[in-house]
Amino acid sequence: MNHYSDLKDLKDFQATVDLALELKNDPYAYEDLGKRKTIAMVFFNNSLRTRLSTEKAARNLGMDVMVLNVSNSWNLEFEDGTIMNLDTAEHIKEATQVIAQYADIIAVRAFANLKDKIEDQQEKILNAFIKNAGVPIVNMESALSHPLQGLTDAITIKEQELKKRPKVVLSWAPHPRSLPHAVANSFITAMKMSDVDLVITNPRGYDLDPEITAGTEINNDQIEACKNADIIYVKNWSSFDSYGKVIQQDIDWMMTQEKLGHAKFMHCLPVRRNVVVEDAVIDSDQSVVIEQAGNRTFAAQAVLKLLLKDLN
Numbered sequence: 298m299n300h301y302s303d304l305k306d307l308k309d310f311q312a313t314v315d316l317a318l319e320l321k322n323d324p325y326a327y328e329d330l331g332k333r334k335t336i337a338m339v340f341f342n343n344s345l346r347t348r349l350s351t352e353k354a355a356r357n358l359g360m361d362v363m364v365l366n367v368s369n370s371w372n373l374e375f376e377d378g379t380i381m382n383l384d385t386a387e388h389i390k391e392a393t394q395v396i397a398q399y400a401d402i403i404a405v406r407a408f409a410n411l412k413d414k415i416e417d418q419q420e421k422i423l424n425a426f427i428k429n430a431g432v433p434i435v436n437m438e439s440a441l442s443h444p445l446q447g448l449t450d451a452i453t454i455k456e457q458e459l460k461k462r463p464k465v466v467l468s469w470a471p472h473p474r475s476l477p478h479a480v481a482n483s484f485i486t487a488m489k490m491s492d493v494d495l496v497i498t499n500p501r502g503y504d505l506d507p508e509i510t511a512g513t514e515i516n517n518d519q520i521e522a523c524k525n526a527d528i529i530y531v532k533n534w535s536s537f538d539s540y541g542k543v544i545q546q547d548i549d550w551m552m553t554q555e556k557l558g559h560a561k562f563m564h565c566l567p568v569r570r571n572v573v574v575e576d577a578v579i580d581s582d583q584s585v586v587i588e589q590a591g592n593r594t595f596a597a598q599a600v601l602k603l604l605l606k607d608l609n
């Protein structure tokens with residue numbers, strides 16, 4: 298594997314899920330694989346889980362770790378041919394090549410800006426690293442996808458040891474801010490590569506990119522969609538059609554105990570309590586959000602192991 302920019306970069310998705318579970322069982326099995334290799338993690342946005350779990354994963358493999366929060370660095374320019382006499386001090390072309398001299402693998406977080414669909418679909422920042430750095434790039438949530446999260450979600454569902462072909466529901470929930478589509482996109486992609494029966498429920502006007510949801514049932518009736526679910530994965534996203542807009546915040550879409558039924562509750566975190574999900578759900582035994590976040594380490598470790606194997 299040259300890069301991990303999307304779940305589709307994995308040669309064998311289910312084998313990677315199994316590798317992550319093996320690593321969870323024996324985290325130091327490959328503790329020398331990353332010796333004298335360095336990962337640089339570059340953040341254009343905030344993070345708690347991705348920042349710490351990816352570092353933990355790298356350390357379990359014996360790697361050195363560096364972190365750059367771009368907000369503490371120079372303002373970067375992304376356009377070609379710009380006369381840089383305003384706010385941007387350094388071009389992404391130099392920045393990517395310079396970072397690559399200090400690191401064997403670069404991991405990048407660069408969210409969608411949610412203002413211009415075409416620009417977000419170009420994945421400008423992630424692709425600038427892939428184009429210029431000359432080292433493997435790991436996507437730590439880009440404009441369109443969050444493949445470390447999608448892999449984690451599949452691992453977490455597999456661990457629940459549910460019935461064959463469980464019913465998995467991805468439910469939209471309200472949120473006061475405009476949030477990206479990346480987590481939902483990667484969850485759908487991961488579920489399509491898993492042996493589950495996936496249903497998406499969202500209000501009208503909130504359908505995700507049809508290229509991603511193709512072949513999956515979308516039900517605008519949340520109560521009906523959630524019936525007899527084994528897993529309910531809750532996430533807010535902004536409108537895709539009215540790109541990046543918050544077109545409704547109806548609290549009736551919050552996940553409640555009644556709608557959850559016997560299902561397990563999942564969310565990528567961070568989550569707004571009593572807006573996205575009521576306390577009674579997230580505090581219940583049916584919530585697996587903490588173990589889900591714990592699995593981020595082993596998803597990242599499986600991906601880094603595959604990249605290191607092809608580096609050595």
Ligand SMILES: NCCC[C@H](NC(=O)CCC(=O)O)C(=O)O
Binds near residue numbers: 443474476478479566
């Ligand atoms: N990486 C996990 C989620 C990150 C981001 N959530 C957020 O920005 C939530 C922030 C807030 O609740 O204000 C998202 O939805 O893509």
Ligand SMILES: NC(=O)OP(=O)(O)O
Binds near residue numbers: 438
């Ligand atoms: N789930 C997730 O990616 O969390 P962070 O944004 O805190 O990294």
